[in-house]
Amino acid sequence: MALFASKDEKPATRSSDPQPSFHGTFISQNVTVEGTITGSEPVFIEGSVKGKIDLGGELRVGTKARITATVHAKNVSVEGRVDGDISADDRVELVATATVDGNIKAPKIIVAEGAKFRGSVDMGSAKPKEHHEAAKK
Numbered sequence: 216m217a218l219f220a221s222k223d224e225k226p227a228t229r230s231s232d233p234q235p236s237f238h239g240t241f242i243s244q245n246v247t248v249e250g251t252i253t254g255s256e257p258v259f260i261e262g263s264v265k266g267k268i269d270l271g272g273e274l275r276v277g278t279k280a281r282i283t284a285t286v287h288a289k290n291v292s293v294e295g296r297v298d299g300d301i302s303a304d305d306r307v308e309l310v311a312t313a314t315v316d317g318n319i320k321a322p323k324i325i326v327a328e329g330a331k332f333r334g335s336v337d338m339g340s341a342k343p344k345e346h347h348e349a350a351k352k
Contacts, residue, residue, distance in 0.1 A: 239272065244279045258288075261295075278312050291321075293330075300334075 239257030242248060246262035255271035260280045267285050268274065274288035280295035287302045293313040301307055303321035311329035320337040 244277075276313075 239259060240254065242258070242260045242262045242264070244261040248262065248264045249266055251267045251269065252258065252264065253269045257273040257275070258268075258270055259275045259277060260282065261277035262279075263281045263283075265283045268282070268287065270288035272289055274286065274291045276282055276291070276293045276295050276297060278294045280297075282295070282297040282299065284297075284299045286297060286299060289304045290306045290308075291301055291303045292308045292310070293301070293315060294310050295312070296314045298316045300317045301315065301319050301321075305321065306323040306325065307319050307321040308325040309315060309327060309330040309332060311327045313327070313330040313332070315330075315332045316334065318334040318337070319332075320339075322339050324336055324338060326332060
């Protein structure tokens, strides 16, 4: 790698960066948070969180993350472990390394082969009582 690069060359990224293009809040592997996390910017967690997560932006739960919390965000991507219910305004994605023990509620839910999930799924369908009453009309 040259000390000076031409305009067309992309700068080198460190291999230790969790996600080179990530812009937002990063909670590293050696950090434990107990309480409530709120905000509107993207959050990437590799550490431990116990309590509640309520975000207006994106949430990425990294492979080393251990979350024991109720989770809500615009979009949630899980690579690590979550013990607690997850809800999202748009989408929840469980990648192959994910382990989730809790209910999931979102309009779109993606579960990759190999992901471990125990709980119920709600994709916004009408409750049985509401659906039954609508059918009578």
